[in-house]
Amino acid sequence: EAGVVQSPRYKIIEKKQPVAFWCNPISGHNTLYWYRQNLGQGPELLIRYENEEAVDDSQLPKDRFSAERLKGVDSTLKIQPAELGDSAVYLCASTPRTSGANVLTFGAGSRLTVL
């Protein structure tokens, strides 16, 4: 099993530029999460999908962040325009069930540096 796959692993951009991250969850996992992890901090939830539906996006800064999971499998997270404070690691995770307390399986993350 490949696990949760994310790309790119690293991205360096100048502020005001757009950036996009891609996630392929574990096969069969219908719940997908995007987390942001600042340096020295724990992950913080940005958005949660159940299949193709965004069921919790309350923490997503909607003025510049957007996400989609059109076919209920892969997902992309976009930032446009990026700001200096967006520098962080963006983690994708998935679980096989939508109810109850499940163990999240994380990808390796996409490290963003905004200059």
Add this chain to the structure above:
Amino acid sequence: GENVGLHLPTLSVQEGDNSIINCAYSNSASDYFIWYKQESGKGPQFIIDIRSNMDKRQGQRVTVLLNKTVKHLSLQIAATQPGDSAVYFCAENLRGAGSYQLTFGKGTKLSVIP
């Protein structure tokens, strides 16, 4: 709001000794807790979990203790090895409105001295 926190940000232990990583939580409604290990450049990796109806759970070389009276969670690692060096996060699950939220603490960095 209520947060998951940690008593110690860093912990150094000698190889072969036991490690204890502590975590305080403040939300009494949390019903499930997970410990994750995160190595440099990698995503968090599941170690062990415990439900609120238990006070102890053991895995391979790891034990999680839950004290609901004082809202305290700990991770014990027996015979700590260099490969245990990582940042450890506790996370609490708060059930509400048919879904749940997993909230992470800030993490404790464990350094194993060979």
